[in-house]
Amino acid sequence: MPDESEFPAVVRLVGEALLGGKSDAESYRELTHLDRTLTVFDGAQPVGNTTALPLTMTLPGGARRVSGVSAVGVWPTYRRRGVLSALMRRQFADIRERGEDVAALFASEGAIYGRFGYGPAASAVSFTLPTRETALRPDAPRDPALRLRLLDAAEARKEISVVHQAAAPQRVGEFQRTEAWWTRVLHNPPGNPFSDLKCAVAEDDAGPLGYVLYRTRQVWDDHGTADSALRVEEVYATAPAAHTLLWEHVLTRDLVTSVTCDMAALDDPLFHLLADPFRARRRHIENLWIRLVDLPAALERRSYAAAVDVVLEVADRHCPWNAGRWRLTADTAAARCRPTDQEPDIRLDAAHLGAAYLGGTRLGGYLAAGLLSEAAPGAVQRLDTALHRADLPYCGNVF
Numbered sequence: 001m002p003d004e005s006e007f008p009a010v011v012r013l014v015g016e017a018l019l020g021g022k023s024d025a026e027s028y029r030e031l032t033h034l035d036r037t038l039t040v041f042d043g044a045q046p047v048g049n050t051t052a053l054p055l056t057m058t059l060p061g062g063a064r065r066v067s068g069v070s071a072v073g074v075w076p077t078y079r080r081r082g083v084l085s086a087l088m089r090r091q092f093a094d095i096r097e098r099g100e101d102v103a104a105l106f107a108s109e110g111a112i113y114g115r116f117g118y119g120p121a122a123s124a125v126s127f128t129l130p131t132r133e134t135a136l137r138p139d140a141p142r143d144p145a146l147r148l149r150l151l152d153a154a155e156a157r158k159e160i161s162v163v164h165q166a167a168a169p170q171r172v173g174e175f176q177r178t179e180a181w182w183t184r185v186l187h188n189p190p191g192n193p194f195s196d197l198k199c200a201v202a203e204d205d206a207g208p209l210g211y212v213l214y215r216t217r218q219v220w221d222d223h224g225t226a227d228s229a230l231r232v233e234e235v236y237a238t239a240p241a242a243h244t245l246l247w248e249h250v251l252t253r254d255l256v257t258s259v260t261c262d263m264a265a266l267d268d269p270l271f272h273l274l275a276d277p278f279r280a281r282r283r284h285i286e287n288l289w290i291r292l293v294d295l296p297a298a299l300e301r302r303s304y305a306a307a308v309d310v311v312l313e314v315a316d317r318h319c320p321w322n323a324g325r326w327r328l329t330a331d332t333a334a335a336r337c338r339p340t341d342q343e344p345d346i347r348l349d350a351a352h353l354g355a356a357y358l359g360g361t362r363l364g365g366y367l368a369a370g371l372l373s374e375a376a377p378g379a380v381q382r383l384d385t386a387l388h389r390a391d392l393p394y395c396g397n398v399f
Contacts, residue, residue, distance in 0.1 A: 002039045002046065007032075010039055010071075013046045017073025018108060028071050030180040031399075037071075038090055040083050047075040048083035050091055053399055057104065057175040058168055060359055060389060061303035066175070067095045067293070068399045069105040085318075088116045092293050092319050101294035101301065102357070106287070106398050113289055116318050119355025121290040122173050122393040125266050127282045129259045131251055135275045136244060143241035145204045148249055153186050153197035159208040160199060160236075167236040171265070172358050173288050173393040185213075185234075185397065193217055194231055200249050202242040210237030212246040216256070226255035231262070234396050235270075243269050263287070265394035288395045290354040295322040296337040298357065299330075305359075307331040308386035310379050313344035314353070322350055330386060345379035348372035359389030 002010050007029065014020070014028070032051050040048035053068035069091070074083045095103055107113045110120065153160075161182060168174040177185065188196040194215035202210040213233040221227045230250055237243040247270055250259055263285065264270070271277055292298040295314060309329045316322040327340040348363070352372055355361040366372045367380045374380050 001034060001037055002049075003034065006039070006046065007034070009044075010037070010046050010049055013039075013049055013075055014071045014073045017049075017075065030183065032071065036067075036094070038087050038094070040087065042078070045075070047078040048087050049073055050087045052091060052095060052103070055104070055175040055399070057102075057395075058170075058172050059102065059302065060172055060357075060387075061301055063169055063176070064102075064301065065100050067091075067098075067100050067103040068175070069103050069291075070399050072105070072108075084112075085116075089318050092291075095293045096319075096321070101292065101297040103291040103293050104395075105289050105291075106395075107289050110286065113291075114351050116291070117316060117350040117354060118289040118291040119351040119353070119357075120286055120361065121355050121358040122287040122360050122395060123266055124263045124285050124287040124394060125268075125282045126262045126285055127260070127264065127280045129251065129280055131253075131256055131259060133276075134251055134259075134279045136248060136251070136273045137275050140244045140273045141240040142244055143204070143239070146202050146209065146241055146245050147204070148245060149201045149203065151199045151201065153199040153213055156199040156201055156211065157182060157186065159201050159203070160211040160213070163201075163208050163211050163238060164236050166238045170238075171394055172360075172389065172391065173395040175395070175397070177397070181397065194229075197233065200246060202237065202245045209239045210235070210242030210246050212250060214250055216253070218255070227257050228255045230256045230259045232259060233262075235264075235268075236396075240269065244273060247273060263396065263398075265392060265396075267392045288358070288393065290357045292322065292350055292354050292357060293319060295319075295350060295353065296326060296339075299326075299328055299337040299353075300335045302330075302335060302357065302387075304330040304332060304335060304386040305388045306382075306386045308382050310345045310376075310383050311340055311342045312353075313347040314350055315348070316350040319350065328383075343375065345376035346372060346374055346383065356384070356387050358393035359387050360393040363387075 037051040039046045050072045055066045055068040057066040194217045200212050212235045215231045217229045219227045312326045328337045363380050
């Protein structure tokens with residue numbers, strides 16, 4: 001655990017390991033709890049680091065505390081020496097001791113974290129919309145009682161925090177933002193070719209119902225014709241008509257010819273609101289990775305869409321307390337997961353359960369790939385059905 005005097009050196013380590021700028025790494029300080037930060041030193045030099053951010057995240061079954069793993073890095077000349085493995089094992093033990101059963105992270109490299117029991121649990125999409133070819137459906141929900149206000153993002157901080165606090169519980173994977181998180185979200189980095197953050201708030205007489213944060217960039221082509229860009233940072237709404245109003249605003253801004261968004265949910269309402277969904281040029285990206293640190297507790301605290309009774313034989317190198325056979329008995333009201341000596345219905349790795357935990361990844365894909373095995377025919381299908389959710393998991397804030 002570093003102290004305040006050592007933190008600047010940790011900043012340098014993280015920035016170097018992740019190839020980020022110094023300011024990028026320093027932005028973690030207001031979010032970082034030093035007592036939840038693990039650093040390996042060689043003398044006075046930090047050579048490895050990881051931290052766990054205490055997040056209140058929406059999971060199947062409701063919001064609860066999750067360890068948001070962040071600032072993971074090893075000094076380049078100390079790679080392949082077991083530094084990261086030692087940090088991960090110690091962090092899992094610490095998380096378990098704190099009574100937190102789930103860890104989450106955004107992976108810089110997918111090949112790394114599967115080794116430590118994390119599974120890719122949520123996906124996202126980036127997209128571009130050419131505004132001259134894009135329109136919303138005529139039957140998209142609209143409410144004449146709604147109005148729109150355009151503000152600098154900092155001016156709208158109170159209103160948008162109210163909207164986000166109400167919207168986050170409706171999406172598995174989202175977490176509640178503290179004041180420190182809002183400061184980071186609303187930051188305007190120096191040297192950005194785009195404008196400072198703008199905010200459009202959709203509201204009625206009762207208060208705000210949605211907002212969009214975006215930046216613009218003025219561009220003129222060689223013929224003097226506007227070819228400006230608008231980049232959406234995030235959109236949250238608690239009413240369908242507010243969602244429509246916000247997207248109509250950004251898609252019809254004068255002089256803008258393209259609207260881009262670097263990260264949105266795969267089932268974002270926008271894709272259903274477009275008159276021609278094929279106009280959205282999309283690119284699939286990974287989102288949230290999940291690790292079940294206390295497997296039986298995590299499975300018991302989860303909600304289920306259907307009844308299931310299955311025996312799991314779990315392999316777990318880095319959390320040995322999870323390894324073994326577990327009988328999961330669940331229905332739509334409650335779940336129970338207890339050790340058993342019964343023959344297993346499914347043999348799998350802890351990473352597979354992490355991937356499936358949020359309900360967005362199917363275990364059937366791992367079965368088809370031969371990465372897990374099924375002793376009882378239909379057991380994987382039954383478990384997938386129980387884990388299923390109608391909505392897809394997504395986290396809109398990288399940590």
